[in-house]
Amino acid sequence: MRRFRFSPALIQPPAFTLGDGLIILGIAAALYLGARLAFHSPAVVHGPEISLSPLALPWYTLLSVGRMTAAYFLSLLFSLVYGYAAARNRDARMVLMPLLDILQSVPILSFLPVVLLSLTAILPQSLAAELAAIVLIFTSQAWNMTFSFYQSMTTIPMELREAAAIFRLDAWARFKTLELPFAAIGLLWNSMMSWSGGWFFLMAAEIFRVGTRDFRLPGLGSYLQAAANEGDLRAVFAGLVTLILVIVLLDQFLWRPLTAWTDKFKVEMVEAERPPTSWFAHALSRSWLVDQFGQRVWNPFSEWVDDKLRQPLSGHIASPELAPDNRRSFLVAGVWVAFILLVLYGAYRAVEVLTTLPKDVWRQLGFGLLATCARVAVALIITLLWTVPVGVLIGTNRRLANVLQPIVQVIAAVPATALFPIVLLALLHLPGGLNIAAIVLMLMGTQWYLLFNVIAGASAIPQDLRLTTELLQLSRVDRWRTLILPALFPFIITGSITAGGGAWNASIVAEHVEFGGRTFSTSGIGAIIAQATGTGDYALLLAGTLALVLAVVAINRLFWQRLYRVAEERYRLD
Amino acid sequence: MTTTTIDGDVLLELRNVVKSYATGERQYVAVSDVSLTLRPGEFTCLLGPSGCGKSTLLRIITGLNRATSGTVLYRGQPVKGVNPHATIVFQTFALYPWLTVQDNVQVALKARGVESTVRVERALKLIDTVGLDGFESAYPRELSGGMRQKVGFARAMAVEPELLCLDEPFSALDVLSAEALRGELMELWLNKAIPTKAILMVTHNIEEAVLMADRIVVMSKDPGRILTEFKVTLRHPRNRKDTAFQAEVDKVYAAVAGKKLINVNGELPQRKLPHARLNALAGLLEKLALEDGRADLKKLGSALHFELDDLLPLVEAGELLGFLSPEDGALVLTQLGRTYAEASILARKELLAGRVLRMPLINWIYDTLQRDDTRSTARSYFLDQLEGEFGDRAEKQLDIAISWARHAELFAYNDNTGELYLEE
Numbered sequence: 001m002r003r004f005r006f007s008p009a010l011i012q013p014p015a016f017t018l019g020d021g022l023i024i025l026g027i028a029a030a031l032y033l034g035a036r037l038a039f040h041s042p043a044v045v046h047g048p049e050i051s052l053s054p055l056a057l058p059w060y061t062l063l064s065v066g067r068m069t070a071a072y073f074l075s076l077l078f079s080l081v082y083g084y085a086a087a088r089n090r091d092a093r094m095v096l097m098p099l100l101d102i103l104q105s106v107p108i109l110s111f112l113p114v115v116l117l118s119l120t121a122i123l124p125q126s127l128a129a130e131l132a133a134i135v136l137i138f139t140s141q142a143w144n145m146t147f148s149f150y151q152s153m154t155t156i157p158m159e160l161r162e163a164a165a166i167f168r169l170d171a172w173a174r175f176k177t178l179e180l181p182f183a184a185i186g187l188l189w190n191s192m193m194s195w196s197g198g199w200f201f202l203m204a205a206e207i208f209r210v211g212t213r214d215f216r217l218p219g220l221g222s223y224l225q226a227a228a229n230e231g232d233l234r235a236v237f238a239g240l241v242t243l244i245l246v247i248v249l250l251d252q253f254l255w256r257p258l259t260a261w262t263d264k265f266k267v268e269m270v271e272a273e274r275p276p277t278s279w280f281a282h283a284l285s286r287s288w289l290v291d292q293f294g295q296r297v298w299n300p301f302s303e304w305v306d307d308k309l310r311q312p313l314s315g316h317i318a319s320p321e322l323a324p325d326n327r328r329s330f331l332v333a334g335v336w337v338a339f340i341l342l343v344l345y346g347a348y349r350a351v352e353v354l355t356t357l358p359k360d361v362w363r364q365l366g367f368g369l370l371a372t373c374a375r376v377a378v379a380l381i382i383t384l385l386w387t388v389p390v391g392v393l394i395g396t397n398r399r400l401a402n403v404l405q406p407i408v409q410v411i412a413a414v415p416a417t418a419l420f421p422i423v424l425l426a427l428l429h430l431p432g433g434l435n436i437a438a439i440v441l442m443l444m445g446t447q448w449y450l451l452f453n454v455i456a457g458a459s460a461i462p463q464d465l466r467l468t469t470e471l472l473q474l475s476r477v478d479r480w481r482t483l484i485l486p487a488l489f490p491f492i493i494t495g496s497i498t499a500g501g502g503a504w505n506a507s508i509v510a511e512h513v514e515f516g517g518r519t520f521s522t523s524g525i526g527a528i529i530a531q532a533t534g535t536g537d538y539a540l541l542l543a544g545t546l547a548l549v550l551a552v553v554a555i556n557r558l559f560w561q562r563l564y565r566v567a568e569e570r571y572r573l574d
Numbered sequence: 575m576t577t578t579t580i581d582g583d584v585l586l587e588l589r590n591v592v593k594s595y596a597t598g599e600r601q602y603v604a605v606s607d608v609s610l611t612l613r614p615g616e617f618t619c620l621l622g623p624s625g626c627g628k629s630t631l632l633r634i635i636t637g638l639n640r641a642t643s644g645t646v647l648y649r650g651q652p653v654k655g656v657n658p659h660a661t662i663v664f665q666t667f668a669l670y671p672w673l674t675v676q677d678n679v680q681v682a683l684k685a686r687g688v689e690s691t692v693r694v695e696r697a698l699k700l701i702d703t704v705g706l707d708g709f710e711s712a713y714p715r716e717l718s719g720g721m722r723q724k725v726g727f728a729r730a731m732a733v734e735p736e737l738l739c740l741d742e743p744f745s746a747l748d749v750l751s752a753e754a755l756r757g758e759l760m761e762l763w764l765n766k767a768i769p770t771k772a773i774l775m776v777t778h779n780i781e782e783a784v785l786m787a788d789r790i791v792v793m794s795k796d797p798g799r800i801l802t803e804f805k806v807t808l809r810h811p812r813n814r815k816d817t818a819f820q821a822e823v824d825k826v827y828a829a830v831a832g833k834k835l836i837n838v839n840g841e842l843p844q845r846k847l848p849h850a851r852l853n854a855l856a857g858l859l860e861k862l863a864l865e866d867g868r869a870d871l872k873k874l875g876s877a878l879h880f881e882l883d884d885l886l887p888l889v890e891a892g893e894l895l896g897f898l899s900p901e902d903g904a905l906v907l908t909q910l911g912r913t914y915a916e917a918s919i920l921a922r923k924e925l926l927a928g929r930v931l932r933m934p935l936i937n938w939i940y941d942t943l944q945r946d947d948t949r950s951t952a953r954s955y956f957l958d959q960l961e962g963e964f965g966d967r968a969e970k971q972l973d974i975a976i977s978w979a980r981h982a983e984l985f986a987y988n989d990n991t992g993e994l995y996l997e998e
Contacts, residue, residue, distance in 0.1 A: 163668035167682040
């Protein structure tokens with residue numbers, strides 16, 4: 001039985017390799033090139049007018065969902081191509097997999113300023129902001145889907161592959177009958193994760209504004225922000241209801257039916273005790289229209305596609321081995337050399353720019369990192385304090401789980417960034433208000449990952465272990481120490497890794513805000529990056545973003561991955 | 575040795591086929607210098623213990639894997655890529671779980687460019703032939719193991735192969751389904767109801783081989799090679815209870831399990847430890863003692879519910895430790911073995927410790943530990959040393975050594991510190 005944790009899977013590379021160094025250089029180079037482009041971005045960017053009329057809501061909703069959809073399909077396409085390449089080509093895998101590992105641990109939001117500024121330099125403003133939002137959502141969605149597809153590709157049982165080869169399936173037929181179906185469940189599961197994560201970034205992108213540069217986009221996020229800004233509680237309420245409605249509708253009419261449908265792609269040869277169900281999928285499966293569509297349109301169409309694709313591929317019988325060929329052509333080698341030279345050049349220029357910064361800035365950055373790190377830690381500790389007991393309660397009590405789980409799922413689905421303006425409205429007048437608000441945003445964005453993980457962990461504790469502990473009449477403390485905490489440990493770690501990443505992300509929008517016509521700022525790396533964006537200090541922007549990326553990657557590598565390994569080796573229950 | 579002649583009557587010919595895998599600097603030879611000829615009308619069995627390379631050989635024959643060296647000829651032509659005239663019925667069925675029975679069969683036809691109406695017609699007919707009429711729209715998970723393998727056969731026959739390869743097709747089935755399916759296959763084959771010219775079956779089940787094959791090719795492992803060959807001339811349908819049948823089985827059994835490991839000088843020919851659990855060996859010795867110190871290997875296997883694959887490592891271990899010796903398909907308890915079987919638990923430990931220490935691998939570890947001041951050494955040290963000799967099997971060997979030494983209370987392993995240490 002494949003089990004999914006609510007978190008991206010971790011690859012386990014050696015602590016730090018040459019490839020990692022190259023990738024970090026590559027990121028530095030890419031950031032430099034972005035910042036370089038950004039030199040020409042206009043000093044004043046005008047944002048859209050946001051109407052608070054409820055009549056505008058459907059249109060805004062459509063815009064927001066449209067951005068999400070565009071980004072999602074981009075991510076899907078990317079993950080199929082990237083995962084396929086990584087799985088089937090050994091050379092590509094050597095670079096692609098470490099790259100993926102770093103990319104999925106990098107705080108995505110830290111790229112937003114660079115992407116926005118560089119795009120506004122070359123594109124009309126509204127288009128640039130649209131594209132930046134889509135790119136941002138894409139970067140938040142693609143990695144875990146890609147990783148899932150790659151993993152599926154590499155875990156297809158050998159005999160199924162061999163059957164495909166022996167019955168002469170060509171590459172397309174193999175993809176259609178074996179690879180894609182085999183990957184479907186994992187891909188769907190990760191799509192749902194990505195989609196709900198995407199809301200967080202969409203809302204952040206829709207409300208991004210620093211100084212004279214207003215990068216906001218018309219959409220649900222900016223509607224909520226404008227409403228909170230003006231203290232229009234009725235509009236806030238209308239916006240929230242719309243957002244929740246959209247999330248629930250998508251769940252009922254898209255994700256659940258898909259989950260029920262993909263159940264047939266599981267490899268286990270036993271019927272599930274409680275297969276996923278969906279009333280909508282059930283209704284569709286009995287519909288005459290759908291049946292006719294399948295017979296008259298879909299089947300002929302797919303037959304036609306198969307035929308068209310067979311012609312160019314005929315004779316190429318897919319080899320069962322995953323990486324059959326390891327020949328390198330000169331062309332490929334040339335491209336690699338050119339690419340590496342470009343990376344080195346970019347990295348060199350980046351370093352050059354960085355050296356122009358006064359020494360004082362580095363101290364400031366270090367201090368900012370520490371401040372943000374402290375906030376992340378506080379948010380994580382508060383999260384742990386409440387999610388572990390509550391998660392265990394829900395996870396071990398079936399009746400409670402039945403009542404609470406759907407409610408928690410809906411609440412968790414509301415992106416924290418959408419609520420952030422409302423949090424500001426409530427907290428900003430308190431002393432240290434933004435500091436508290438920043439922590440609250442981190443909390444709201446991350447606690448659910450942990451809660452779901454703890455619930456999953458608690459419900460995975462085998463019944464016999466639980467009964468044994470009861471028979472031994474261990475005290476409450478001993479029970480937690482000998483059974484519950486060790487059993488939860490791997491789940492807490494995987495949850496914390498995702499939660500920590502989310503909290504770092506939140507710092508970009510949380511530490512520097514414009515609200516009610518005033519600017520609020522608190523010390524932290526996020527604030528430094530945001531201010532650099534506003535004032536057009538590109539060297540500082542580059543330094544800040546790079547420092548944040550490096551810090552988070554280092555924390556992941558040195559802290560979380562070690563704990564993760566301990567969890568995998570020592571505390572796994574299966 | 576068979577002499578190799580090229581005439582129109584040869585379907586498939588292997589000449590000096592070698593398959594080796596390189597792991598780091600080490601080379602692991604899976605198949606060593608195999609020559610084999612298959613002719614039309616023959617039902618051939620490749621028989622041998624697990625790890626003897628028989629499945630690898632099957633994959634080389636069908637073109638799924640490439641031989642490291644040697645020649646593979648099909649109808650006189652070298653096999654390049656997947657052989658279009660051969661198909662495989664897989665041990666684990668290898669059906670696509672998300673396709674119905676009919677679609678699973680049709681997929682093979684579609685890949686060969688058979689037109690859609692013909693496809694449906696042929697698939698339905700084959701499903702009918704294997705007796706799955708009425709299950710066309712069922713998914714594999716709704717079927718029993720035997721029915722799933724019937725789909726596997728239908729799919730294989732759909733492409734009308736000349737050479738049908740069976741990779742332990744009955745070993746994942748329950749006894750009754752397996753027997754029924756064997757009968758049905760033999761009926762199709764003997765009545766020439768299928769256009770198949772030759773069948774090649776891989777198995778480790780001796781009775782199964784004698785029941786079905788015209789020819790049994792016995793393989794042995796380390797490295798995988800052909801040991802000997804039998805012709806089975808019994809008339810079909812064969813009866814397991816026949817004395818002639820039993821005699822044939824005994825003959826093959828003796829060939830597979832009868833070889834001696836220890837040569838005349840009493841030297842151990844190998845440092846490699848067989849993958850056997852010593853408490854299972856104790857059970858085997860007790861059983862032998864009850865049988866007055868001598869028992870037929872085949873009967874012993876069925877009495878203890880051991881497959882040949884489980885039994886052979888035990889026999890090997892027992893022989894290496896000097897507790898028993900194989901003689902023509904039977905096992906004979908040695909004096910030492912008898913003492914062991916009748917001893918108390920404590921005496922057994924002592925006896926075992928002495929014998930286990932004779933294993934070069936264990937002796938070396940024990941020695942190393944004794945020379946260490948702390949009487950403990952990191953597992954990784956031993957692993958590094960062993961990798962030179964055993965390649966990627968080093969870890970398994972070390973695990974077996976630890977498990978044997980634990981039994982004999984010589985040394986043990988602490989997972990927390992990652993160290994092997996001497997038992998006080």
